[in-house]
Amino acid sequence: MRTSEYFERKLQVILTQDVKETIESKTNVVSFPAGHTVLWEGDTASYLYYIIQGLVRGYYIDSKGNDVTKCFCAEDDFFSTEGFRISSPATFTIECLENCKCLQLPYTSLKSIVQSNKSIGDSVSHLFQVEVSKQEDRSKSLMLLNAEERYYFFSSDYPNLRNRVPLKYIASYIGVRAASLSRIRKKQKSDEN
Helix, strand or coil: CHHHHHHHHCCCCCHHHHHHHHHHHHCEEEEEEECEEEEECCCCCCCEEEEECHHHHHHHHEECCEEEEEEECCCCEEEHHHHHCCCCCCCEEEEEEEEEEEEECCCCCCHHHHHHHHHHHHHHHHHHHHHHHHHHHHHHHHCCCCCHHHHHHHHCCCCCCCCCHHHHHEEEEEEHHHHHHHHHHHHHHHHHH
16 A cells, blocks of 8 residues: 555545655655654654554653553554644653554654645544544543443453553553452453353
8 A cells, every 4th residue: 555545544535646745755664663662751753653553552651650551552543643733842652562564754744734735634633633532531531430440441442452452551541550450351251251
């Protein structure tokens, strides 16, 4: 599949020939091994990534030095959108949980495309709104749901990830201890049988 076709599919737009040519000429295919840090908190991001294959997570480091999972992105997701949206240093770190193959598009090229094409600008804006909405839903669930309900919420939000993401990162994401999550998963499996 051509690079521009991934963007068309994800943004659900038909790109003009000049936009396709810009994307084709400015986008690189990059690969990162599992465990690689793509972006450190405090660094300034320059690229938007689209995942062709693999899994990444974003995380914060709390005041006690613990990492707290913010988000997961897998195939057909964009990541490193924060730098594009707010043009300031990263507020969290992004690491690969699996070997990743990604498309890498410079923010400068993306800004040029968004400014030149209203439908693409609208689609990008919509994707960012969905991203913010997901974070709002997660914040609400952390405040209002018990641990079991939070795991159910995670499982319904990320059905294809619950067996790909290490237990400790899911636990961190839903705000429980790994041992508690292990018990919740065992109970859920026995309830399903």
